Amino acid sequence: MRMTSDFADLVSSLDLPAKVRLLTGASAFTLAPEPAIGLGEMRFSDGPTGVRGLKFTGGRVVALFPNATLLASAWDEDAAHEVGRLLAEEAMAQQIHVVLGPTINLHRSPLGGRLFEAYSEDPLLTGRLAAAYVRGMQEAGVAACLKHLVANESETERNTMNSVVDEATLRELYLLPFEIAVEEAGAWSIMAAYNNVNGQAATEQRHVNNDIVKGEWGYDGLIMSDWFATKTAAPAANGGLDLVMPGPDGPWGAALVDAVKAGEVDESVIDDHLARLLLLASRVGALGTPREWPAQLPAPSSHVRKEQLTRLAAAGMTVLKNAGDTLPLDRQQTVALIGRHAVETIDMGGGSAQVNPPYQVSALEGLSALLGDKVSVVDGVDVRTRPVPARGGFLTAPSNGQAGIDVTIYDAEGNELERRFCGLAKTMIGMDDDFAGRPASARLAGIVEASGQVELGVLGVGAWSTSASPDFTLAASGNGFGEEVLTPPYRTFVVDSPGSLLFEATVSFEEMGLYGLVGTMASRETVDVIDDAVRAAAAADVAVVVAGLTEEQETESVDKSTLRLPGAQDALIEAVAGAARRTVVVVNAATPVLMPWLPRVDAVLWAGLPGQEGGHAVAAALLGDIEPAGRLVTTFPSADEAAPAWSVTPVDGDLRYDEGTYIGYRGHFAGKAPSPAFWLGHGLGYxxxxxxxxxxxxxxxxxxxxxxxxxxxxxxxxxxxxxxxxxxxxxxxxxxxxxxxxxxxxxxxxxxxxxxxxxxxxxxxxxxxxxxxxxxxxxxxxxxxxxxxxxxx
CATH class of the missing domain: 2.60.40.10 (Immunoglobulins)
Incomplete structure (x- = not known):
C-alpha cells in the first residue's frame, strides 16, 4: 500500500507496543506524541456548530455557528465551503488539528434527535455540501472527520442497536454522502458509529470499512471510533478501525498486542493503521517540523464573525408561507413579539454539538435593535419538560459578577483541586481534567438577582446539599449511554427571592459527570400568559410568535416521540391568530414540527437553530435586510406517523430500514405516505x-x-x-x-x-x-x- 511505503521507515522503527500505544487516544481529545519518529501531539475537537476545543464543557469561548440544517437550507456549496474555512480558523486559533464533523447521516425519520447536526434527507444534497465544507476546512490544513459511518440516523439505544439495511439501500442512500465527500474532497478522516450494521459493530465492519471504503473507494485516510464506541481488540483492528477514542484506556493496548502475538491480528494490519495515522499527522502538520499557527484570527465576538454568522444564518432561513406579502415586515408597524423562544431563543442543539459562545442574541434583542420601541414583548408559555442550567445571566458568579457560576472541586480528603468560573452554569468534572488528585466533591455557587418566586435546582449524579432544600441524592436512570453527561438527573424547588440571593450547592460523586445549577423565574399559569399575549396581539399592527423546540428534543442521545410543539405553544399561536390583525410565526427549530394552526396564520418563517447571532439573523430576515432564501432540506410531514420511515425504536435490538430507498420526499412522492405539509426544496423567498x-x-x-x-x-x-x-x-x-x-x-x-x-x-x-x-x-x-x-x- 502506498501509505505504508511512504511511512515504512518510521513505522518499522517502532516496536509493537509502541505502535499500538499510538492507536488509542492519549486523553479525551488528544493523541500521544512519539518524539522518536518526529510525531507531535494531535488535538481533536467536536465541531458541528463550533470548535469547542479540548473541554467537553466549560472550555474557552468560541463562535457558535448556525446548525447544519439551517446552513444546508441555503443549497449553496460556496456557503458550505465558507463555513469549513471559518471553522478551520476557529480550530487554528486553538491549535486544533482535527475537527469532528461534518455529520452526514441522513434524515431518515423526522423523530431523530440528532438530525439538527446533519444536513438533509437527500444523499446528493448532503454529499455535495459536505464535500464543499471539507474542502474549505482542509485547504487550511485542518482535518475534517465525516461522521457517523454508517446507518446512524437515530439515537434510541444507539450504543447497542442494530441497523438492518439491505445492500442497495446502504450503498445508494446512506454511504453515498460519505462516498461523495471522499471522492470530491478527499476527507482526511472518518468516524465509525456506535451502532451495529446488519449484526456487526460499525467499529468492526470489514465489509463497509475495508471492502467498500478502503477497498472500492481507495480511501487513504483514517477511520477512528466514536467516543467509547469500540468494544473489541482483534475484531475492530481487523475490521478496518485505525484509531480508538478516547484514551488513555480502551479495549486495545495490551489486549491488541497479545492478539498480534497470538496470530489473531497480522502485524501488517497494525502497520497500516499506524501509517494512516502518520499520513493524517503529516497532513495537519503534526509530523516532522511542527506547523506554524496563524497569529491573528478573528475573535468569536469580532465584527467580522458577527457579519459572517448573521449572514449565513439569515440566508438559510426559509419562508414557508407568506399570504398577502405579510413579510417582510414594514418598519413603521408596531410588533407584538410573543413566545418563550422570543426571549430565550434556542441557538444550538444538545450534546456534543454544544459550545461556549461569547453570547447568544435573542429574537427580542435582534428585533428591538432595529425597531426600538415599536416592539412590545410577552414571554410565552413554558416549553420545557426538564430544567436546564441557568441562562441569560439569571445566575451570576460570586467571584466576578459575570453570568454563570463558580465551581470549586475537592478530593476525598477535602483538599481543593481547582476553582473555575463556568459561564454556562454547568461544568464537566472528571472527563477531560488534569487534577493532582481524584475529584470527589464540588461546591457550586451563583447569585440570583431577581425578586419574587424563582425556580432553583441542581443537575448531576451524586449526593447533594443545597442552601435552599433538604439533602437528597440524584441517580442516573440507566436508560441511555452517557446519560450522566448528556441528560443528567435533576431536582428543582421554588423559593422566594428578596432581590439578591446566594444559591450554593455541594455534591459528592464517584464517577465523571456533568454538574450545574438551575435558575429561572417560577412558571406562571398558562391561561394568564395566553391572555397577556392576546391583549398585546390585538393592540399591535402585527403579532410575531416565536415558537419551537429545545435541546430536550433536538439533542444527542435522545429521539423525539412526536413532532408536536412542546407545551401549550399551539394553543398560544391559535389564540394570537384569532386576535391579531396579522400573525407571523417564526419556527425556532432545526427539524420538522406540526403546524395545526397553519391555515390561520399569515406567514411562517423557519429559522432553524441560528447560532450566536440568531436574534440579529431573525430580525434581518423578518425585515428583508437579508432575504431568507432558504429551501427545506427535510420534508415536513402533515401529521405524526405520516412519514415513509417513522419509528426509531429498535425491536429486540433491531431497527429495520424496511422502507429501503423511499425515505422523505421519495416515499411521499411514491404514495408510501400521505402528502406532506411541505416538500423538500420548498421555500418562497420574497x-x-x-x-x-x-x-x-x-x-x-x-x-x-x-x-x-x-x-x-x-x-x-x-x-x-x-x-x-x-x-x-x-x-x-x-x-x-x-x-x-x-x-x-x-x-x-x-x-x-x-x-x-x-x-x-x-x-x-x-x-x-x-x-x-x-x-x-x-x-x-x-x-x-x-x-x-x-x-x-
Whole structure:
C-alpha cells in the first residue's frame, strides 16, 4: 500500500507496543506524541456548530455557528465551503488539528434527535455540501472527520442497536454522502458509529470499512471510533478501525498486542493503521517540523464573525408561507413579539454539538435593535419538560459578577483541586481534567438577582446539599449511554427571592459527570400568559410568535416521540391568530414540527437553530435586510406517523430500514405516505418566479436548461431543482441536481443544471455490482416537488 511505503521507515522503527500505544487516544481529545519518529501531539475537537476545543464543557469561548440544517437550507456549496474555512480558523486559533464533523447521516425519520447536526434527507444534497465544507476546512490544513459511518440516523439505544439495511439501500442512500465527500474532497478522516450494521459493530465492519471504503473507494485516510464506541481488540483492528477514542484506556493496548502475538491480528494490519495515522499527522502538520499557527484570527465576538454568522444564518432561513406579502415586515408597524423562544431563543442543539459562545442574541434583542420601541414583548408559555442550567445571566458568579457560576472541586480528603468560573452554569468534572488528585466533591455557587418566586435546582449524579432544600441524592436512570453527561438527573424547588440571593450547592460523586445549577423565574399559569399575549396581539399592527423546540428534543442521545410543539405553544399561536390583525410565526427549530394552526396564520418563517447571532439573523430576515432564501432540506410531514420511515425504536435490538430507498420526499412522492405539509426544496423567498424555455441537453449525465424570470419587486435568489422520475417502478424519484441564481426584479437568467451521474446508478444485489437505470423517465424541474414547473421526457 502506498501509505505504508511512504511511512515504512518510521513505522518499522517502532516496536509493537509502541505502535499500538499510538492507536488509542492519549486523553479525551488528544493523541500521544512519539518524539522518536518526529510525531507531535494531535488535538481533536467536536465541531458541528463550533470548535469547542479540548473541554467537553466549560472550555474557552468560541463562535457558535448556525446548525447544519439551517446552513444546508441555503443549497449553496460556496456557503458550505465558507463555513469549513471559518471553522478551520476557529480550530487554528486553538491549535486544533482535527475537527469532528461534518455529520452526514441522513434524515431518515423526522423523530431523530440528532438530525439538527446533519444536513438533509437527500444523499446528493448532503454529499455535495459536505464535500464543499471539507474542502474549505482542509485547504487550511485542518482535518475534517465525516461522521457517523454508517446507518446512524437515530439515537434510541444507539450504543447497542442494530441497523438492518439491505445492500442497495446502504450503498445508494446512506454511504453515498460519505462516498461523495471522499471522492470530491478527499476527507482526511472518518468516524465509525456506535451502532451495529446488519449484526456487526460499525467499529468492526470489514465489509463497509475495508471492502467498500478502503477497498472500492481507495480511501487513504483514517477511520477512528466514536467516543467509547469500540468494544473489541482483534475484531475492530481487523475490521478496518485505525484509531480508538478516547484514551488513555480502551479495549486495545495490551489486549491488541497479545492478539498480534497470538496470530489473531497480522502485524501488517497494525502497520497500516499506524501509517494512516502518520499520513493524517503529516497532513495537519503534526509530523516532522511542527506547523506554524496563524497569529491573528478573528475573535468569536469580532465584527467580522458577527457579519459572517448573521449572514449565513439569515440566508438559510426559509419562508414557508407568506399570504398577502405579510413579510417582510414594514418598519413603521408596531410588533407584538410573543413566545418563550422570543426571549430565550434556542441557538444550538444538545450534546456534543454544544459550545461556549461569547453570547447568544435573542429574537427580542435582534428585533428591538432595529425597531426600538415599536416592539412590545410577552414571554410565552413554558416549553420545557426538564430544567436546564441557568441562562441569560439569571445566575451570576460570586467571584466576578459575570453570568454563570463558580465551581470549586475537592478530593476525598477535602483538599481543593481547582476553582473555575463556568459561564454556562454547568461544568464537566472528571472527563477531560488534569487534577493532582481524584475529584470527589464540588461546591457550586451563583447569585440570583431577581425578586419574587424563582425556580432553583441542581443537575448531576451524586449526593447533594443545597442552601435552599433538604439533602437528597440524584441517580442516573440507566436508560441511555452517557446519560450522566448528556441528560443528567435533576431536582428543582421554588423559593422566594428578596432581590439578591446566594444559591450554593455541594455534591459528592464517584464517577465523571456533568454538574450545574438551575435558575429561572417560577412558571406562571398558562391561561394568564395566553391572555397577556392576546391583549398585546390585538393592540399591535402585527403579532410575531416565536415558537419551537429545545435541546430536550433536538439533542444527542435522545429521539423525539412526536413532532408536536412542546407545551401549550399551539394553543398560544391559535389564540394570537384569532386576535391579531396579522400573525407571523417564526419556527425556532432545526427539524420538522406540526403546524395545526397553519391555515390561520399569515406567514411562517423557519429559522432553524441560528447560532450566536440568531436574534440579529431573525430580525434581518423578518425585515428583508437579508432575504431568507432558504429551501427545506427535510420534508415536513402533515401529521405524526405520516412519514415513509417513522419509528426509531429498535425491536429486540433491531431497527429495520424496511422502507429501503423511499425515505422523505421519495416515499411521499411514491404514495408510501400521505402528502406532506411541505416538500423538500420548498421555500418562497420574497418574490415570485416564472419558468420558461425548459430544455434537455443529452449526455452521460444530462443537463437541463431553463429561463427563470423574477416577476416580483425585490432582488431575489432562486434555486432551480431537477428531479428524475425513473421508468422503473421499483425506483424512487430522486434529486439529481440544482443550481442557484440571483436575479433583479423584472429580469431573467438562463440557468443550466448539470445532473449528477451517480444518481443513475443502481446496486445489483445478485451480481454484487453497480448497474444503471434504464434510459427514459422524466425530469421534473421544480421549486420543490410541491411546485413542479416543467416536465421533460
Amino acid at each position: 418574490t415570485t418566479w416564472e419558468y420558461s424555455d425548459v430544455r434537455l441537453v443529452l449526455g452521460d449525465a444530462p443537463s437541463i436548461t431553463a429561463t427563470v424570470t423574477n416577476t416580483g419587486r425585490r432582488r431575489s435568489r432562486e434555486v432551480v431543482q431537477v428531479y428524475l422520475r425513473p421508468v422503473e417502478r421499483d425506483q424512487p424519484v430522486r434529486l439529481v441536481g440544482w443550481k442557484a441564481v440571483t436575479v433583479e426584479p423584472g429580469e431573467s437568467a438562463r440557468v443550466t443544471v448539470h445532473t449528477d451521474r451517480r444518481m443513475w446508478r443502481t446496486w445489483n444485489a445478485e451480481k454484487g455490482e453497480w448497474g444503471r437505470l434504464a434510459d427514459g423517465g422524466e425530469f421534473l424541474v421544480a421549486r420543490g416537488l410541491g411546485d413542479i414547473r416543467a416536465t421533460v421526457s
